[in-house]
Amino acid sequence: MASDPQIEVGLNAAVVAVNGAMPLILTVTSERERMRDGLPFGPFDPSRHRTMEASLRDSVEVQTALKIGYVEQLYTFGDRGRQRHPGEEGPHMISVGYLALTRAEKSSEDRLRNAGARWRDWYAYLPWEDWRDGRPAILDKAILPALTSWAALPEPASPYGKSQSRRTRLRLAFGLDDFPFDEERVLERYELLYEAGLIEEAIEDGNAAGTLTEIQLGQPMRFDHRRIMATALARLRGKIKYRPVVFELMPGEFTLTELQTTVEAISGRHLHKQNFRRLVEGAELVEPTGETIARASGRPAALFRFRRQILDERPAPGLKVGGR
C-alpha cells in the first residue's frame, strides 16, 4: 500500500532439443569473453507484448534466430541476490523460467552461431543426472561423500514449520538406502547441492556453506540459470509420462528405436526395449508409414509417425515407461 516498488521482470527459456542420443540445451555466450554460458533471456516489456509468453518467444528469436514451438511456464524466482551478480547495481529483478521444446535442425546451425547461441549437451551442466552408462562415477567420488558430511552437520532451524531433515532429503533425492533413485527429482538434487555449497553459483550468491570439493560439479551458468534448467529437466521428465511432448522433439518420421533413444536422453536412463515398443504401439501414439529404413547394419526398421488424433481420443497419452 505504501511504497509500490518497481521491479524488473526477466524471462528465461530452457530451450530443449535432442540430437540422436544427445540431449541439447540452447545457450547464449556473451560478447564479453570468459563470461559463463546463460539461457536466452529477455526483459518483459508489457508495452510491447500483451503476454509474457509472446515476449519470451520474441526474445528467444532475437537472441538465437530460432522460432520455438511448445512453451510452458515453470516457476518464478524472486529471491534477493539470485538474479544479479554481487556488486551489480540496479533495480530488483525477478525471473520467470520457461520450458520450450524444439527440433535441433542442421539448417539452423549457422544462424545460431551468428547470433551467439549454441546447442550444448545439457548433462555438461548436470552430469549426475545421466545414468545411461550406469551410475555416474561423480556421485560416489565427490557428491555423496560431501553431501553426507554436510547432512551430518547441525541444522539451522527453519522459520516456518518443520522441514525435513537434511539426511531424509538426501536419501529421497539421491535414492540412498532403500529409496529408489527417482529421475524426476532433478530440482531437489540441485537444491541440496546448492545449499551444501557444492555448486559454484552458490558461492558467489553468498550462500555457500563452505564444504566445496575440489571437483567441479558440472559447468556453472550465469545467475540462477542452472536452477531454471534443473526445473525444466524435472518438469520434462515428468511430463513425458502423461503427455505426448516427446514428439515435439522428433522429426516427422522416425523409427521406434529413435523414439526410445530420445526418451532415454531425456530421462537419463535406459528403458526396456520390448516393453517400450509394446507400450508405444499399444497406446496408439504412433502409426507406421509403411516404409522401412536401414540406419546401420542390421535389420531395417519400420518408420512411424505421431498419431495426432490420439489427442482427441485419450485423456492422458504419454509414455509411462518402466526401467532397464
Added chain:
Amino acid sequence: MASDPQIEVGLNAAVVAVNGAMPLILTVTSERERMRDGLPFGPFDPSRHRTMEASLRDSVEVQTALKIGYVEQLYTFGDRGRQRHPGEEGPHMISVGYLALTRAEKSSEDRLRNAGARWRDWYAYLPWEDWRDGRPAILDKAILPALTSWAALPEPASPYGKSQSRRTRLRLAFGLDDFPFDEERVLERYELLYEAGLIEEAIEDGNAAGTLTEIQLGQPMRFDHRRIMATALARLRGKIKYRPVVFELMPGEFTLTELQTTVEAISGRHLHKQNFRRLVEGAELVEPTGETIARASGRPAALFRFRRQILDERPAPGLKVGGR
C-alpha cells in the same frame, strides 16, 4: 536491452481450510462496499523481504490476522488487462499466485472479521466442481449447452502451433462422450468458461465472446483471483494423491471418516469407504491414538494421528484414492 521497463509484482494467496464437509477459502472484502470478494493480496517489495514467500506470509498476516503454514507457488499471471480493472491507470502489474493450507480454527474467527477477511465455501465460486451430491445440475442446465454451441462456432487460428479444437478441449475438460470426468482439470474448465465469455470477469476484461447466459456461473471475484483459485484447487486435488498435504488441514487427532470427509471436500467427489480406510492404514500414513470417540449415534470411531515419520520412510506418501 532498450527500455528496462518497471513493473509491479503482486502476490496472491489462495488460503485453503476445511471445516467438516465444507471446503473454505480465505477472502477479503474491501472497505469500499459492493466490491467483489478477493484473495489476500500484497505487493512484493524486495527492499522489505528477501524472498517472495516471506513477503506473501507477511501480507496475508497483515490483511487477515492469520499465520499460514504450508505454502507453495502456483503460477505467474502477466497478461495485459488481467490484473487491473479497465480504465484503472498505473504501472503494469503481474501477479504471482500461491496455494496455502491451514486449519480453520474457531478461535481466529473474530480476528479475521476485524481484519475484513472471512472464510467462504470455495464452491460458491466454482459450483460446477462439487460432484459430491451427484452431477451438478448447473452443468446440464447452463454450462454444457452454452459451451457446446460456443465450441461449434468457427475457431480463430492460433498464432503458435496447432492447439486442440474447442470440441476436444470441451470433451476432455468436462468428461463428455467416452471421456471420464477428471476432477483435477479445474483450470481447463475455468479457462473454457472464461474464453466462452460465460465468466463475468471475462466480460470486463474485454475478452467476452458474447455467449453469456442469464444464469450466473458462480460468484465472481476481483481481477483474476478466480483463475488463481482454480489453479490452486487443481494443484491441491493433484497433490493430495502423492504428498500427505491433507494433514495440514486436519487437527492433531481425527477419525478416519473425518479424514475421508476432508479429502472428499477437496476432490469434490465421494470415495469408496472401505478402500479409503485400507489405503490410509496400509500406507502407514496414520497411527491410532488408542482412544475412541462417539461423534453421533452409531459405533464410536477410533482416533488417529498423522505419522510424521512416513516422510522419512516412503518417497511419495499420498492418498491415491479410487472413486465412489
Added chain:
DNA sequence: TCAAAAGTGTTATCCTTACACCCATGT
C-alpha cells in the same frame, strides 16, 4: 555365417476395484 538390430509371444506379479459381510453403539 555371424553379428547386430528389429520385432513377437508368454508368464508372473502387483495394485486397484469391487463386492460381501460382520461389529459396536445409541435410541
Added chain:
DNA sequence: ACATGGGTGTAAGGATAACACTTTTGA
C-alpha cells in the same frame, strides 16, 4: 430391535515387469 456408522476379508481384472525367442539385414 434396529438403524447407524465403524471395520474386515477376499476375489476379479488390469497394468506392469521380466523372461525367452524369432526375423531380417549388412559385412
